[in-house]
Amino acid sequence: xxxxxxxxxxxxxxxxxxxxxxxxxxxxxxxxxxxxxxxxxxxxxxxxxxxxxxxxxxxxxxxxxxxxxxxxxxxxxxxxxxxxxxxxxxxxxxxxxxxxxxxxxxxxxxxxxxxxxxxxxxxxxxxxxxxxxxxxxxxxxxxxxxxxxxxxxxxxxxxxxxxxxxxxxxxxxxxxxxxxxxxxxxxxxxxxxxxxxxxxxxxxxxxxxxxxxxxxxxxxxxxxxxxxxxxxxxxxxxxxxxxxxxxxxxxxxxxxxxxxxxxxxxxxxxxxxxxxxxxxxxxxxxxxxxxxxxxxxxxxxxxxxxxxxxxxxxxxxxxxxxxxxxxxxxxxxxxxxxxxxxxxxxxxxxxxxxxxxxxxxxxxxxxxxxxxxxxxxxxxxxxxxxxxxxxxxxxxxxxxxxxxxxxxxxxxxxxxxxxxxxxxxxxxxxxxxxxxxxxxxxxxxxxxxxxxxxxxxxxxxxxxxxxxxxxxxxxxxxxxxxxxxxxxxxxxxxxxxxxxxxxxxxxxxxxxxxxxxxxxxxxxxxxxxxxxxxxxxxxxxxxxxxxxxxxxxxxxxxxxxxxxxxxxxxxxxxxxxxxxxxxxxxxxxxxxxxxxxxxxxxxxxxxxxxxxxxxxxxxxxxxxxxxxxxxxxxxxxxxxxxxxxxxxxxxxxxxxxxxxxxxxx
Amino acid sequence: xxxxxxxxxxxxxxxxxxxxxxxxxxxxxxxxxxxxxxxxxxxxxxxxxxxxxxxxxxxxxxxxxxxxxxxxxxxxxxxxxxxxxxxxxxxxxxxxxxxxxxxxx
Numbered sequence: 001x002x003x004x005x006x007x008x009x010x011x012x013x014x015x016x017x018x019x020x021x022x023x024x025x026x027x028x029x030x031x032x033x034x035x036x037x038x039x040x041x042x043x044x045x046x047x048x049x050x051x052x053x054x055x056x057x058x059x060x061x062x063x064x065x066x067x068x069x070x071x072x073x074x075x076x077x078x079x080x081x082x083x084x085x086x087x088x089x090x091x092x093x094x095x096x097x098x099x100x101x102x103x104x105x106x107x108x109x110x111x112x113x114x115x116x117x118x119x120x121x122x123x124x125x126x127x128x129x130x131x132x133x134x135x136x137x138x139x140x141x142x143x144x145x146x147x148x149x150x151x152x153x154x155x156x157x158x159x160x161x162x163x164x165x166x167x168x169x170x171x172x173x174x175x176x177x178x179x180x181x182x183x184x185x186x187x188x189x190x191x192x193x194x195x196x197x198x199x200x201x202x203x204x205x206x207x208x209x210x211x212x213x214x215x216x217x218x219x220x221x222x223x224x225x226x227x228x229x230x231x232x233x234x235x236x237x238x239x240x241x242x243x244x245x246x247x248x249x250x251x252x253x254x255x256x257x258x259x260x261x262x263x264x265x266x267x268x269x270x271x272x273x274x275x276x277x278x279x280x281x282x283x284x285x286x287x288x289x290x291x292x293x294x295x296x297x298x299x300x301x302x303x304x305x306x307x308x309x310x311x312x313x314x315x316x317x318x319x320x321x322x323x324x325x326x327x328x329x330x331x332x333x334x335x336x337x338x339x340x341x342x343x344x345x346x347x348x349x350x351x352x353x354x355x356x357x358x359x360x361x362x363x364x365x366x367x368x369x370x371x372x373x374x375x376x377x378x379x380x381x382x383x384x385x386x387x388x389x390x391x392x393x394x395x396x397x398x399x400x401x402x403x404x405x406x407x408x409x410x411x412x413x414x415x416x417x418x419x420x421x422x423x424x425x426x427x428x429x430x431x432x433x434x435x436x437x438x439x440x441x442x443x444x445x446x447x448x449x450x451x452x453x454x455x456x457x458x459x460x461x462x463x464x465x466x467x468x469x470x471x472x473x474x475x476x477x478x479x480x481x482x483x484x485x486x487x488x489x490x491x492x493x494x495x496x497x498x499x500x501x502x503x504x505x506x507x508x509x510x511x512x513x514x515x516x517x518x519x520x521x522x523x524x525x526x527x528x529x530x531x532x533x534x535x536x537x538x539x540x541x542x543x544x545x546x547x548x549x550x551x552x553x554x555x556x557x558x559x560x561x562x563x564x565x566x567x568x569x570x571x572x573x574x575x576x577x578x579x580x581x582x583x584x585x586x587x588x589x590x591x592x593x594x595x596x597x598x599x600x601x602x603x604x605x606x607x608x609x610x611x612x613x614x615x616x617x618x619x620x621x622x623x624x625x626x627x628x629x630x631x632x633x634x635x636x637x638x639x640x641x642x643x644x645x646x647x648x649x650x651x652x653x654x655x656x657x658x659x660x661x662x663x664x665x
Numbered sequence: 666x667x668x669x670x671x672x673x674x675x676x677x678x679x680x681x682x683x684x685x686x687x688x689x690x691x692x693x694x695x696x697x698x699x700x701x702x703x704x705x706x707x708x709x710x711x712x713x714x715x716x717x718x719x720x721x722x723x724x725x726x727x728x729x730x731x732x733x734x735x736x737x738x739x740x741x742x743x744x745x746x747x748x749x750x751x752x753x754x755x756x757x758x759x760x761x762x763x764x765x766x767x768x769x770x
Contacts, residue, residue, distance in 0.1 A: 642769030644762055645695075649687045 001047050002069040002090045008044050008098055009137035011037045012105075016130035023123035030123040031113045034130050038106040041137075045098035052095040053500035060499040060508055067091060068503075070143050070207060089143035089206060092501035093281055093345060097140040100352045101271050103478075105133040107471035108266040111360050114467030115262055115367060125165065129266070132158035136271045140278065144204040145194045148279070152190065152243070155272045156183050162267060163259035175258040182252040186242015186276075193235030200228055206282060213286045226290065233286065233293035237300075240276030246334060247304040250327045251564055254311075257319040257372075261363030264319060269326050269359050270352035277333045277348050284341050284503065294338045298424035301335025304328065306431040307561065309438035313445065314547050314557045317372045318362045321446055325398065326355055328435060332413055335428045340416035342498040342513050346486055347413055349497075350405035354397035354479035357472060361391040364468050365450060368461035374449040376457035384463045388451050390472040395447055397479045399440040399527050402520075408483035410436065411523050415516035436523050437530035444534025445547075452539060486513070671712045679705035692750045692760045696743060707735045 015037035023030025055067040072087030109129060116125055135158055139151030157180075164176030198204055201212045202219035216224045240246070245253040256268050267273070280287055280297065287293050305328045312324035329351050337344035364387045369377055381388045397404040400411065410432075417428040455461070463469065486497035495513045502508040537546055548554050559565065682705060685698025714728010754760050 637770040640768065640770040642766030644765065645687050652683060652687070 001044075001051050003071060005044075005048050005069070005090045005094075005098075005141060006071070006088050008041050008048070008102070009134050009141055011041045011044075011134075012130045012137065013134035016127050016134060019123060019130060020127040023126065028113070030126045031109070034126045035106070035109045035113075037130065038102060038109050038133065041133075042099075042102040042106050045095070045102045048090065049095040049099050049500075052090065052092055053496075056092050056502055057496070057499050059505055060502065063505055063509070066502050066504050066508070068207075072143060072205075084146050085144050085205070086147060087143035087205075088141045090141065091503055093278075093503060094140055096345065096349055096501050097278060098137065100349055101133060101136050101140065104270040104352055104356045104475075105129070105266055107356065107360070107475055108262045111265075111363070111468050111471040112260075112262045114465045115363055116260065121165070125162075125260070128158055128162050128165075129263075132162065132267065132272075136275070139275055143206055145197065145206065145209075146204045148206075148282075149190065149194060152239075152275060153187070155267075155275060156180060156187070156243075159183075159256070159267050159272055162263040163256045165259055165263065169258075172258040175252075175255040179252040179256045182249050183242040186239045186249050189235040189238025189242070190279075191239075193232045193237075193239065196228060196232035196235060200225065200232065210283070210285050213289050224289075229286075230290040230292045233283075233290050234296060236279065236283070237287075237293060237297060240279055240334070241300065242276070244273050244276030244330045244334060245304075245327045246276070246300050246331060247307055248563060250304060250308065251560065251567060253327055254320050254323040254560075257317070257323050261319065261359060261366060264323070265356045265359035265363070268323065269355035273326065273330055274333070274348050274352065277330065277337065277344060280334065280337045281341060281345050281348075284337070285507070287337070295424050298335050298338035298428050301331045301333070301338065302424075302428045302431045303331070305331030305335060305435045306438075309435045309442070311557055311560060312442045313438065314554055316375055318365065318374050318377070318446060318450065319359070319372055321374075321442060322355070322358055322362060325358075325439065325442070328439065329355065329398075332410065332432065332435070335432070336413040336416060338424060338428070339420040340412075340511060340513070341503070341507065342486075342495075342501065342511075343409070343412040343416045345501055346497055347409035350397070350409040350479075350482055353475055353482060354394045354405060357390060357394040357475035357479050358398065360468070360472055360475065361387050361394060364464040364472065365391075367464055367468070369457050370459070371457060374446065377450045378456045379452065379454040380461055381451040383455075383461045386463060386469040386472060390469075390476040391451070392447065393476045394479055395443040397483075399443050399531060400436055400523065401527065402524060403483065404480050405478070405483035407520070407524065408486055408515075411520040412486070412513065412515070414523055415514065415519050418516065418519060419514075433523055433526055436527045440527040440530035441534045444531045445538050448535060448538035668712065668716060671708055675705045675708040675712070678702075678708065690761050690763060692753065692762050693747070695762060696746045696750065699746070700739060700743060703735065703739045707732045710735065 012034075015033050019030035019033050023033070026032060052067050058064070059066050069090040070087060072085040109126070112125065112129065116122055119125065132155060135151050135154035137151075139148055139155060142148045142151060160176045160180040163179055164173045167173040167176070194204070197209055200218050201209050203209065203212075212218065213224065213229070218224055242249045253268055253273070257264055259267075287297070308324045308327035308331060312321050312328065315321045315324065329347070333344050333347050333351070336347060364384065365377060365380065366372055368380070368384060368387075371377075393404065397406040400406040414429055414432050414436075417425045417432060419425075485500075486495055498513045499508065548558075556562070679702055682698045682700075682702030685701060686695055689695050689698060710731045711728045714726070714731065717727060718725045750760060753765065757764060
């Protein structure tokens with residue numbers, strides 16, 4: 001089955017083409033094609049995962065190499081060995097990502113039939129959903145960095161199109177452009193990093209790069225240049241910073257909430273933003289060869305998780321709370337990858353489920369209340385029970401309440417940070433614990449502002465249709481129980497998840513996962529404190545929200561640390577103003593002038609050529625021939641005098657000459 | 666007498682005829698000069714005929730016969746030539762051949 005894993009990205013790609021071509025004519029506007037293809041892709045992903053995980057468990061127990069299937073088709077070559085291949089690399093990590101992406105995408109597809117009902121561009125929406133899923137799966141499955149780049153850029157484009165789906169409102173298209181350009185800023189780093197790695201190893205193939213780094217050789221047998229490798233890794237990390245919304249390139253994610261909520265659930269919670277985390281996990285042994293890179297990853301992750309957590313507590317828009325929460329959790333994942341492979345990707349896995357659940361739940365609320373703001377909600381516990389219970393499960397999972405999924409993954413990260421120790425480990429642990437408190441606090445704030453108290457909005461909210469609540473329930477189940485796959489005790493294998501997704505037996509045996517019970521309980525206690533504070537403040541929907549009354553702190557947070565002012569006011573305005581004008585001047589006055597002068601010079605040369613060369617020279621020669629003919633004719637004409645005696649005289653002279661000639665010859 | 670004497674005489678006569686053809690203004694006089702040239706050529710023919718008789722045998726009279734032919738041809742030619750001059754006089758009221766210069770460029 002794993003040899004045919006390429007079907008998993010291929011099916012959504014085909015369905016995107018079919019929906020775009022035929023969608024409008026189908027009874028459900030293309031949604032049925034999308035849902036069917038995604039369901040089949042999910043089934044395939046399950047089959048692949050079963051095969052991969054079973055093989056990895058066997059390998060872990062026996063000590064044989066981890067499961068890996070690679071197939072490649074070479075599409076183009078440039079320079080010797082390296083070329084552009086289309087290949088697949090299926091291992092535990094890829095199988096896990098298949099499961100996550102196809103399941104969440106399937107849930108979003110089903111949900112969207114309800115949420116986007118009656119939308120004018122319904123078919124285009126589903127085309128984009130399928131195209132996006134295909135691109136993300138391509139990114140996951142690819143075995144070389146070139147193809148990964150292709151998938152990376154494609155998801156960026158789909159994200160742009162989906163965020164700006166309702167582009168009739170200027171702020172939506174602005175948000176889409178902001179997202180695209182901010183991630184593009186990171187992509188510069190990614191491309192530089194890929195090229196730097198190619199120049200070191202002569203190949204784009206991920207497997208070859210990893211084995212080359214582990215052996216410590218570059219292309220041509222030279223020893224590994226650690227400086228260049230660090231540079232390449234930091235450049236790659238810049239790409240991850242952009243795509244996974246790490247500080248300071250995180251500003252696009254909250255604005256991306258301008259897109260439809262199911263899009264936020266799919267792209268900006270579970271899949272696209274995890275592409276950066278996925279990249280680091282894919283090249284995990286390579287990243288860990290450079291201490292500078294690992295340290296940078298840890299610090300940036302820690303800063304992100306804490307600063308975004310703070311920003312989440314002053315938001316009124318429920319989607320913005322969840323967006324900042326996503327940025328914060330991505331910070332956790334990235335920081336975790338500085339210490340432990342399994343901790344990072346386990347949190348990626350669990351977060352995907354409960355964050356998608358929370359976003360879809362928020363969409364359900366928005367659909368009922370027709371407003372994004374929590375100040376228009378309240379008391380929805382009785383009006384929307386299904387939404388309430390699933391949202392509650394999601395929130396508790398996010399706040400890492402045991403035994404829900406978030407507890408196991410987040411506390412794993414904290415345990416690994418403590419285990420690693422050092423400056424980075426301490427920082428990550430400290431900020432991570434405080435971040436947990438913040439998470440619990442702001443989720444409690446959301447829960448109570450939305451579901452408790454009395455309704456503050458207009459109209460009568462009612463529960464969403466089954467197309468929307470079905471996926472909520474379906475996502476609530478893994479949010480609750482999926483953490484149990486990495487339990488310290490298991491029927492077949494303790495810490496099963498870490499065995500399922502291992503990329504190398506050596507790493508798995510030398511870095512065993514351990515549940516650190518004191519840390520876990522301590523973090524939970526702190527989170528419970530945070531939750532309690534939130535509950536106490538918001539249980540009765542206070543008149544003035546205390547977080548908005550913190551003076552300078554609130555102002556800084558509401559202005560998002562003035563980063564947007566820096567980016568847009570300073571950087572963008574400088575580029576749009578003086579820099580653009582200077583560039584225009586250079587182009588208009590200098591370059592265009594050179595071109596004009598070249599043209600004028602050629603034109604003058606042509607004129608000269610015409611006047612002198614053609615008119616005087618060539619025409620002179622041609623005319624001269626004619627004139628000389630006329631002149632010689634005028635001279636020779638004079639011999640025709642008409643005088644017969646002259647002719648006779650001429651003949652006589654000629655005879656004399658002939659006679660002399662014959663006589664003397 | 667030597668063979669060359671009548672030949673020289675014929676050459677001189679021919680020269681006189683050429684002088685007359687090239688120089689006389691009157692067309693009839695040009696024709697007369699042509700006749701003089703013809704006579705000179707005939708004398709040449711008779712002389713060489715006599716030379717042939719002396720070398721080849723008594724009964725050869727080619728030169729004489731040839732001379733008779735020339736006289737006949739000469740007569741015909743003068744008839745035609747005079748007819749042309751007559752027509753020229755009729756059309757131009759002049760026999761001055763310098764006036765017949767229509768072929769001038």
